[in-house]
Amino acid sequence: MTTSPLPERPNLEQLKHQAKELLRSAREKDPVALVRFRALPALAARSAADLATLRLALHDAQSVLAREHGFPSWNALRERVEELTLQFDQAVTQFVRGSVEHRLTRAERARTLFPDLVAKDFHAALVFGEATVVARHLAADPGLATRPGGPLKWAPLLYVAHSRWVDKNSAGLIATARLLLSQGADVNTGYPWEGDPQQKLSALWAAACHARHYALAQLLLESGAQPDDGESGYHAAENGDVAMLDLLAAHGAHADGGDGARSWGNTPLFFILGHFAGLSHDAPVRRGVAWLLAHGADANRVCYPEQAAETPVHAAARHWDVPMLELLFQHGAHLRTRRADGRTPFALASLHGNIAVADWLRAHDGADELSGTERFLAAGMRGDRAKVAMMLRAEPKLRALFDRPGTKKLARELAGRRDTTALETMLDAGFDPAGTDAMGATPLHWAAFSGNLAAARILLAHGAPADVRDSTYHATPLGWTDYAEVNRPQPDGDYAGVAHALIAAGSPLPTEEEFERWGSDPIKTLVADALRERKT
Known part of the structure; x- marks a missing residue:
């Protein structure tokens, strides 16, 4: 393939227009336009008939133009144009x-x-x-x-x-x-964070x-x-x-x-x-x-006194481990303090499936004050299938707990755990894989955010929808995967694997405008391939 040099003063808007025209011609099955897409390595060996069946997107046309001008990508072309035209x-x-x-x-x-x-x-x-x-x-x-x-x-x-x-x-x-x-x-x-003068x-x-x-x-x-x-x-x-x-x-x-x-x-x-x-x-x-x-620092300081009225021990009981609780305890933390809703650190550890901490708290102060409904949720969060099944047989109305907002909040933790026993237990018991939390996010959003491929596969197998957009960021689970892989990656997250699973399950693909804003190269490559392969 021969390359054409850029003019001395290239115009990025004109190049964007050329890419749109190339895409329009290709979608109209113009054979001359279609054959130009063989400049892309993934399409180099495709026949003309095969090229005509692909759902080509704007980023494909932009990549073609970039390669025709001797650049490996549209971003590289754009940067060079910027160098030549920047004021x-x-x-x-x-x-x-x-x-x-x-x-x-x-x-x-x-x-x-x-x-x-x-x-x-x-x-x-x-x-x-x-x-x-x-x-x-x-x-x-x-x-x-x-x-x-x-x-x-x-x-x-x-x-x-x-x-x-x-x-x-x-x-x-x-x-x-x-x-x-x-x-x-x-x-x-200073300056107000996100426009809020109070922050x-x-x-x-x-x-x-x-x-x-x-x-x-x-x-x-x-x-x-x-x-x-x-x-x-x-x-x-x-x-x-x-x-x-x-x-x-x-x-x-x-x-x-x-x-x-x-x-x-x-x-x-x-x-x-x-x-x-x-x-x-x-x-x-x-x-x-x-x-x-x-x-x-006061380990017993009550925070948000007019709302949850929690202490640091309550926060640690939810998501931390025994060494953290021991450190707080060594500095005078009270283990039996109740929040505004009456729950103790032991109850929170149990309801969040923090088994080791719950066991440590029980051993240290004999705490075991869960109500019947709390025992049901705690069994589910522990992944205790036998106990959950037994309690449901005795009291089928317990399934109604899954519709409560407080229970839906547990989706984030269930979908983020690498050990998926609790997730499977709760789903089998009736936990809604399509339920949304206060952010409008589904469990699949949270599995995507943590790069948890095992959880994503389980949720998809249980009918979790891949097309829901959360009410906060208006993004699908696939969009959350891209964001987290770039901005908040977890050390063992398999974000490309989750993206592949979501695409294979029929996830909506980003619009051209959304795609331009995405930042993960591996995920953008998967999406680009999917956009080409999905038929119009």
């Missing part, structure tokens, strides 16, 4: 966003295309820590030190605090922050937990940053960043969150116990819990 202001935005969003390769590419970018632009200089350039701009306009602006409409100090160039230019970032502070920048500046992300949080820039966090604290800002202590503990926690404590941060805890209604200890044992954040959370308890 200075666009490069600034790309550089700044890439620098704060942990996309340094993209940021570096913008700087390579415009080597004078940092020297010319105030916000690019901020995020790179080019203090001399920042000083020059401030000399011309002192008000820049406090004026929100730039691609993200932030106060200047926030760009410095979020910068991911810590390893390359820590000293420059510190000098830049010091300069801004000397010119009146508010050390406690403010501070410059300290950005330095301490986002960029993990210890020296800059120290400067901010020494300059008067509020250590109990409702975020920094929480997320430093979540990260298991003991050095950062020590720094925060040295400047007055409280292990229970101080004023920040009052605004959230919980504490750092309770917050980080919301993670699950054995998953990707396990080790950092254990370090954070140990530090918090050693520095005075």
Whole structure:
């Protein structure tokens, strides 16, 4: 196949239009258009008649154009066009966003295309820590030190605090922050998370937990940053960043969150116990819990007092293990405290199928106070088929429990476990594989999210629908698989395997617009093959 070089000033919109025209012609069975699709390795050996039967999609046509111009993919072509056509202001935005969003390769590419970018632009200089350039701009306009602006409409100090160039230019970032502070920048500046003014992300949080820039966090604290800002202590503990926690404590941060805890209604200890044992954040959370308890965190602090009224022990009983409960107990945790609904840690461990913790709690305080309905659900969550069957024979009305919202919440845990005994037990007893929780998610969504191929296969075999879109993100289980594989992968998750099973079960495939936003290359490859193979 011969390739045609790009023009000196290519137009991406024109190339997109050409791809759409190629796709339209191919769908109209134009033989000249169809044969061009042999540029794709997967279609190279297909006959003209065979090509005419395929359900070609826009990304196929885009890939054809890319290969015809000598590029391995549409993304590679798009990046080259961007290099040839990128304007200075666009490069600034790309550089700044890439620098704060942990996309340094993209940021570096913008700087390579415009080597004078940092020297010319105030916000690019901020995020790179080019203090001399920042000083020059401030000399011309002192008000820049406090004026929100730039691609993200932030106060200047926030760009410095979020910068991911810590390893390359820590000293420059510190000098830049010091300069801004000397010119009146508010050390406690922040911005509302997701537009909520009650949830403010501070410059300290950005330095301490986002960029993990210890020296800059120290400067901010020494300059008067509020250590109990409702975020920094929480997320430093979540990260298991003991050095950062020590720094925060040295400047007055409280292990229970101080004023920040009052605004959230919980504490750092309770917050980080919301993670699950054995998953990707396990080790950092254990370090954070140990530090918090050693520095005075209250294992009996009641969180959300007007709602669930839970303590950290309740949170740990649901999803953690015996070593975590032992650690809390060693620091004075009460094991019999009841939540607002009357349930103890033992009841929660039992209802969540946390067998080892339930057994440990029973051995330590003799707790065994489950009601009849709770015993039924606990047996199911243990995977005790015989007991579940016996209880159903004696009281068939117990099946009505599966329709309760509280029971539907268990889908997340059942579908996430690698041991599928409890899932099969509950499904056989009447647990609805199509039931949705408060997010509108089905058990299959949660199996997809955790990359649990065994659970996905069991759910599909029990009639779980693959076409349901949740009510929160409006995505199918296949969409959740793609998101989790890129953003929240579990160490042993088989996301490609789950995607293959969902596609084989007839899962709806993404629209062209959705497909463009997906990020997992293995899953996109599976979807692309499926789109070609499914007949119109």
